[in-house]
Amino acid sequence: MKQYQRSSVLIIGGAEDKVHGREILQTFWRCAGGNDAIIAIIPSASREPTIIGDRYLSIFRDMGVKDLKVLDVRDRIEGEDKYYQEYVEQCTAVFMTGGDQLRLCGLLADTPLMERIRQRVKLGEITLGGTSAGAAVMGHHMIAGGSSGESPNRALVDMAMGLGFIPEIIVDQHFHNRNRMARLLSALSNHPERIGIGIDEDTCALFTPDDHLEVVGKGTVTIIDAQAMSYTNQGKVSAESPLALHNLRIHILCHGDRYNRKAHQPTAALDN
Amino acid sequence: MKQYQRSSVLIIGGAEDKVHGREILQTFWRCAGGNDAIIAIIPSASREPTIIGDRYLSIFRDMGVKDLKVLDVRDRIEGEDKYYQEYVEQCTAVFMTGGDQLRLCGLLADTPLMERIRQRVKLGEITLGGTSAGAAVMGHHMIAGGSSGESPNRALVDMAMGLGFIPEIIVDQHFHNRNRMARLLSALSNHPERIGIGIDEDTCALFTPDDHLEVVGKGTVTIIDAQAMSYTNQGKVSAESPLALHNLRIHILCHGDRYNRKAHQPTAALDN
Numbered sequence: 001m002k003q004y005q006r007s008s009v010l011i012i013g014g015a016e017d018k019v020h021g022r023e024i025l026q027t028f029w030r031c032a033g034g035n036d037a038i039i040a041i042i043p044s045a046s047r048e049p050t051i052i053g054d055r056y057l058s059i060f061r062d063m064g065v066k067d068l069k070v071l072d073v074r075d076r077i078e079g080e081d082k083y084y085q086e087y088v089e090q091c092t093a094v095f096m097t098g099g100d101q102l103r104l105c106g107l108l109a110d111t112p113l114m115e116r117i118r119q120r121v122k123l124g125e126i127t128l129g130g131t132s133a134g135a136a137v138m139g140h141h142m143i144a145g146g147s148s149g150e151s152p153n154r155a156l157v158d159m160a161m162g163l164g165f166i167p168e169i170i171v172d173q174h175f176h177n178r179n180r181m182a183r184l185l186s187a188l189s190n191h192p193e194r195i196g197i198g199i200d201e202d203t204c205a206l207f208t209p210d211d212h213l214e215v216v217g218k219g220t221v222t223i224i225d226a227q228a229m230s231y232t233n234q235g236k237v238s239a240e241s242p243l244a245l246h247n248l249r250i251h252i253l254c255h256g257d258r259y260n261r262k263a264h265q266p267t268a269a270l271d272n
Numbered sequence: 273m274k275q276y277q278r279s280s281v282l283i284i285g286g287a288e289d290k291v292h293g294r295e296i297l298q299t300f301w302r303c304a305g306g307n308d309a310i311i312a313i314i315p316s317a318s319r320e321p322t323i324i325g326d327r328y329l330s331i332f333r334d335m336g337v338k339d340l341k342v343l344d345v346r347d348r349i350e351g352e353d354k355y356y357q358e359y360v361e362q363c364t365a366v367f368m369t370g371g372d373q374l375r376l377c378g379l380l381a382d383t384p385l386m387e388r389i390r391q392r393v394k395l396g397e398i399t400l401g402g403t404s405a406g407a408a409v410m411g412h413h414m415i416a417g418g419s420s421g422e423s424p425n426r427a428l429v430d431m432a433m434g435l436g437f438i439p440e441i442i443v444d445q446h447f448h449n450r451n452r453m454a455r456l457l458s459a460l461s462n463h464p465e466r467i468g469i470g471i472d473e474d475t476c477a478l479f480t481p482d483d484h485l486e487v488v489g490k491g492t493v494t495i496i497d498a499q500a501m502s503y504t505n506q507g508k509v510s511a512e513s514p515l516a517l518h519n520l521r522i523h524i525l526c527h528g529d530r531y532n533r534k535a536h537q538p539t540a541a542l543d544n
Contacts (some may be wrong), residue, residue: 148451149448149449149450149451150448150449151448151449151472151475151490151491151492152448152492152524176421176422176423176424176454177421177422177423178421179420179421179451179453179454181451181453181454182448182451182453185524200423200514203423218423218514219423219514220423220424220514220515220516230538231538231540233526233540233541241526242472242490242491242492242524242526242527243492243524243526244492244524244525244526244529244540244541245522245523245524246523246524246525246529246538246540247521247523247538248521248522248523248524249519249520249521249522250517250520250521250522251517251518251519251520252424252457252514252515252516252517252518252520253516253518254505254513254514254515254516255514257516257518266502266503266518266519268503268505268516268518269505269516
């Protein structure tokens with residue numbers, strides 16, 4: 001079984017297998033330290049935090065951990081809770097569930113709890129995982145909502161501030177499953193210096209400390225790289241007008257494929 | 273008003289405006305010779321060829337033409353009809369309506385009528401237009417059907433032989449409107465030497481004799497260029513497995529943007 005480092009960031013496209021092979025959640029568990037893991041589960045994106053918190057609690061408990069706890073923040077004041085903060089000091093990993101990414105950011109952005117998590121992730125001390133809404137918040141810019149079935153246009157996507165764990169990316173989840181290519185392109189038109197990461201369901205973009213991402217799971221991870229974009233009409237047209245974007249580079253990556261974030265180059269699973 | 277040459281190929285993404293500005297159909301009409309135009313309308317993709325034939329008949333008649341006729345081929349034997357063939361000799365343009373692309377090819381592929389149209393288009397003697405199903409048939413390889421809402425995979429798209437007017441392209445129509453990025457990517461994985469052209473509704477990719485295409489209309493034309501693709505798992509995995517495609521170049525083009533088919537480079541509307 002492949003070994004991953006303990007200071008990874010796992011960005012999951014939603015609807016990950018929770019019943020059978022649990023490949024992605026197993027990978028998170030291993031990055032969290034396996035039987036030595038101490039996992040903090042943050043269910044705050046969900047309007048049913050008890051149910052979803054308990055679900056992940058029982059999944060990770062089944063795998064075998066040293067300790068685990070749901071940090072059930074339902075009010076910003078709980079982001080200053082001493083007990084929760086102490087737990088974050090001892091934990092080896094934090095997992096953020098699905099729900100509504102605006103709710104998650106609204107409750108936790110800039111709280112002492114989230115600031116400390118961010119710091120520990122940045123220092124490479126803990127592993128971080130997020131699925132669906134918990135994935136959407138990973139970048140500095142966040143897709144808060146949007147639509148499909150239209151030519152790319154700025155009105156197709158609602159942007160907000162994310163939690164900024166990996167500032168240079170803009171994440172979209174349930175990606176091909178919900179036909180979100182046009183909305184991610186629309187998001188990028190405004191921020192071409194960022195990298196668009198579209199993650200399919202039951203699929204994970206695993207960011208490793210050596211500046212790579214690796215694909216785990218059943219679907220694809222789509223990378224949209226606009227660094228060489230030669231033209232966009234983005235600033236010149238109304239929000240509903242179709243967007244021109246010339247010279248994008250796109251990579252569709254499958255299980256085991258890697259992407260070098262510094263060199264902006266993918267390598268195939270077979271060559272890794 | 274911009275002048276286009278009379279030997280253009282207009283590939284229309286379906287649902288073009290037939291009532292108000294009629295920008296795309298007007299452009300076709302001008303390429304057909306305007307008031308001197310002699311237009312043959314082929315409604316054979318449709319199961320209601322009389323209704324759809326009459327519709328375009330009345331649209332082009334309103335614009336003012338020298339002559340026009342519906343070549344209502346409903347049986348392959350009519351593809352040998354002397355009267356129809358004579359009309360194709362005198363016409364300045366041919367227009368293929370929407371419907372089902374397999375029906376259109378089934379009725380007309382390799383008939384003397386279609387062979388003569390192909391020859392005259394190739395010689396630059398006439399203008400050709402096609403919308404929706406009439407657009408799908410333009411390449412050598414044709415998307416006959418497919419689905420959306422999945423990671424790119426070979427089973428997501430049904431391929432067939434097209435009429436091959438512009439062999440090097442694979443066309444997909446109603447493109448962003450019906451979320452067809454994954455299916456066009458899937459089609460290209462098998463034919464990376466072709467250029468993928470995704471055309472939105474009420475949008476036209478106008479192929480000019482100087483090896484460019486230019487965008488006319490309300491939406492976008494998406495070019496997928498896999499010439500520099502560094503890796504695909506296409507031949508190695510089952511039809512339902514997700515596809516890896518590394519290093520694609522993609523251009524989203526808007527009204528007035530052009531694409532140089534030889535140089536594989538777009539230029540912006542403003543620079544043309």
